[in-house]
Amino acid sequence: MKIGIIGSGNMGRSLGILWAEQGHEVFFGSRDAEKGKATAEFAGRGTQGGTNDQAAAFADLILWTVRNIMPKQLLSHPEVLDSKIIIDCNNQDIPEGFAYPPIVESLAEKLAQDIPQARVVKAFNTMAQEVFELAPEPLKDYGVSVFVAGDDEQARKTVMGLAEEIGFLAVDSGVLRNARLVEGLEDFIRLIIGGQKQGVYATISVNVLPTASEQRLGGRQASSLK
Template structure:
């Protein structure tokens, strides 16, 4: 009988101690976890990078714009406020849960080499286009092998998703967040989770994402293809690109 009483008493004391400890724990911020996930690095703060960075900041993201000369980005960062900052490409890869690359395509081999470790398992939103007059021999490689496959080659280890390359930045500026039907943005990638991240980023920027397929399918909306340069709704774009509903 005494052992039963002792056991019950011990349980009660344990519960009281646990409750007291719980009451003394500091309260956590209500949205701390969701806020920390909304970070993106942008390598290249030109027309497309600057446009999308503005849209993501408007949607509540923290954005690190990266350049080899980050001091030159001070006017942009000052304009966009406390959610914007400037840094190097290496800092952008460390900062963002995903990284948008929006630089001339000929820079991809250097970016991949300089950031080899940081690229591993990183979600990379690849917005670049290869232009022969500007990018030289790598444009021939893109024409031969396909742009999605070529990007994956020069960004080894990254979970690459092609997105935001199928229209001029002015089209994105004009149509972001318009009333339904929203403008559709085609995306392609091999990694399902990376595609989900890209879908969220496209949607938060004010567009409807349309998954076209794996990276090889990015050729269907590459610059110069029949799927490039369209301002269409999601159903219209799916029909244009032959994507099954």
């Protein structure tokens, strides 16, 4: 798959290298073509680097790592994104004292509004960069969840595949509106990491447990609460 990275920072560099290791063709885009090229040089494995415009034109799938900067602001020809899969890995900035406001519109929905012909998928926002350093092994031994939300089912499946390839357990999280919950989940994880001092390797894994062999507590009864 041809993957374009918009913004060659921590997330772009880390995921770009991991996908290049899996045999994907990766192009690192940047505001500064020289920085994109330097990132490709660091990454090796036949990766290329240059401008964000070049990355967007090159790829079938794009990783959008620039928070709150919209394609129409950043790209000369945002229409090159039409029909492409755009992964939004962004989170809002951490507010003072981790006092996050409620999310009434996710960053991913905002991105999708700017490029309505593209297929935006929320993913890879719920773990710190340090977790990617463990990928794909020993990460795969820990079953860390990647929550994948987007309106296009095929696009969700593609992104879930990219997550599994590098050692995560993908969790189909439904439509793009659910990105509000996925972004809120990361706010909570960052509270645990920073506010509660669990550190950057604190993650979340969804476990589906086996059915209890007996209902010795009486089982689930109908609730009378409204």
